[in-house]
Amino acid sequence: MTAIVSLVVALLLLWLALWTVVARDAFVAVAGFVVYGLLLSLVWVRLAGIDVALTEAAIGGGLTGALLLGAVGRLRxxxxxxxSxxxxxxxxxxxxxxxxxxxTVLALCVLTLPEPPPTLAPQAAxxxxxTGVGNPITGVLLAFRALDTLLEAVVLVIALIGVWSLAPDRFWGGRPGPRYGADPDGILTYLARVLPPIGIVVGLYLFWAGADHPGGKFQSATILAAMWMLVQMAGLSDAPRIDSRWLRAGIxxxxxxxxxxxxxxAWQAGAFLGYPDGWAKPMIVVIExxxxxxxVLVLALLLNGAPARSADSPPAPGETSLSARSTRPMPAGGTRQ
Amino acid sequence: MSVVLDVFSIVAIVAGLVFFLAGTVGLLRFPDAYTRLHALTKADNLGVALVVTGLLPQMDGVLAALKLVLVWLLVMLSSGAVSQLIARSVRRRECSE
Structure with a gap:
């Protein structure tokens, strides 16, 4: 029974991947990609990789999907x-x-893996x-392979610098993206007032639970960044100036x-990123x-995009790119019938 | 007792799945965006509600059950808000045409 379910999900995943590639309309392709990400996270749940499933749903489906939607808006x-x-x-x-x-090369690599495949899982366990943490994923990410995580964080910061460097000179130090404006009594504004308190609690819970259960800073940061984006898209707060000191310090x-x-x-334990005996857990908490x-800042600012207006530009409702389909205020009289 | 709870779970989840099926058929068959949204929200609200209700007796502990209820409430909030936003953007496009 479960084998049939797995087979159906695998076939569905392949079909969705093909559909996403073949789709000619960019918006349709992105919609397919998001569904693909969500389905893939279900597959990770079935493979008992809850941490990977959370990351795939948050970053693969959610954040990348939002980034691609922004690109679709710009390419329209x-x-x-x-x-043609x-x-x-x-x-x-x-x-x-x-x-x-x-x-073919990928298939050959997978098919010629030795049986059982080489693994470091027993040593890690x-x-x-x-390390003092109960979640083996967190242990690997922040103790055994901490260098990888450090480089990941650095790559994200460099990516943000790359996006910012696309800004025209006159907007350098300004605010990214358009100033969103939404109907103050509309449903988006309502959602942006109701959801963030819940989202912040859930995000911080995921962050804290990451020590002993599936979760961690990446999933948590995605949720927190999404809450911030929601508040921005409802026009309740503006995107930050990229020359602000607190922003750069936070990044x-x-x-x-x-x-x-x-x-x-290196000084205390004899190796770069080595933790002195008994100090692993506090060090990991400090790093996290x-x-x-x-x-949070890098993910949200990547979604915001390059600076596109000077820091004190007036709000320009109607000029939206990230979600041109949802945040524009109704034209006057459009709501009444 | 546990047999009764199991039967309750099965009945509730199957009923929820029926709503999902009906919602999907509606999504595929209905003529315009508004009626398709109507079909979809039935699946989201009643379908998820029934599945969650059916799963409640199967959870170990009150805390896990509460989490499930929270998930259901969040799904309702987001699906309600998103369908309003979609309907609004469809309406706007019709107005501008």
């Missing part, structure tokens, strides 16, 4: 031109060849007690504290606490 003007274009037979043949060979605090803890480890603001 050029989409008709892109439709047809690439030459040579390009198509090359694309087919390339994707088939990548798929054996030494988990030394770099995570990697800086992480590196400081690493150097402390410092990474949380970095991740």
């Amino acid at each position: 003007g050029t989409e008709a031109a892109a439709w 274009e047809r690439s030459g037979a040579c390009t198509r043949a090359f694309a087919v060849l390339l994707s088939v060979s990548v798929a 054996e030494n988990l007690a030394a 770099v605090v995570g990697p800086l504290v992480f590196v400081a803890v690493g150097v402390l480890g 606490l410092a990474l949380l603001p970095t991740l």
Whole structure:
């Protein structure tokens, strides 16, 4: 019975992936991608990878989906031109060849894995007690492979700098994206007032639970960033100026504290990012606490995009790109019938 | 007792699935965006409510049951708000055409 369910879900996943690739309309493709992410997180639940499932649902489906929707909004003007274009037979043949060979190599790699596959899981589980955390994923991410997590945080900050560097000179130091305006009595504003208190509690709970249960700073940061975006899209608060000091301090605090803890480890424990005996849990908590603001700010600002107006521009309702479909206020008289 | 609870769970979840099926059929068959939303919200509200009600006796502990109820309330809040937003944007597009 469960085998049939797994098979159906796997086939559905393949079909959705194909549908997402084949769809000509960018919006349809993104919708397919989001559903694909949610379905994939169900597959991770079935494989007992709850941490991965949470991350896939939050970042793969949610955050990436929102980023792609923003891109669709920006590309809408050029989409008709892109439709009429047809690439030459040579390009198509090359694309087919390339994707088939990548798929073949990937399939060969998976099929030739030794049985049982090589794993470090027993060692990680054996030494988990030394880290003081109960969730093996958190143990791996912040103790055994802390360097990877540090580099991840640094990559996110660099990505944000890359997005910011797309800003025209005259808007440097300004605010990203359009100023959203929504009907103050509308449902979006209502949602933006009701949901954030719940979302903040859930986000912080996920953050704290990450030590011993599935969860952690990434999933938590995505939820907190989503709450912030909701408040912005309802026009209840503006996007921050990118030259504000607290903002920049919040963005770099995570990697800086992480590196400081690493150097402390080199001095006290004899290895970069080594934790002195008995100090692993407090160090991990310090790093996670410092990474949380970095991740929330970076994820939300990545969604906001490059600075597009000077810091004190007046609100311009109607100019929305991230969710042009939902945040524009109703035209006068449009609500009454 | 546990047999009664199991039967209750099965009946409630199957009833919820019927609403999901009806909602999906409506989504595929109804002629315009408003009626399709109408079908969808029935699946979201009644379907999820019945599935959650059916699962409640199967949870171990009051806390887990409360979490499930919270999930249901959040689904109701978000699906209600999102369908309003979708209906509004459809309406706006009709107005501008």
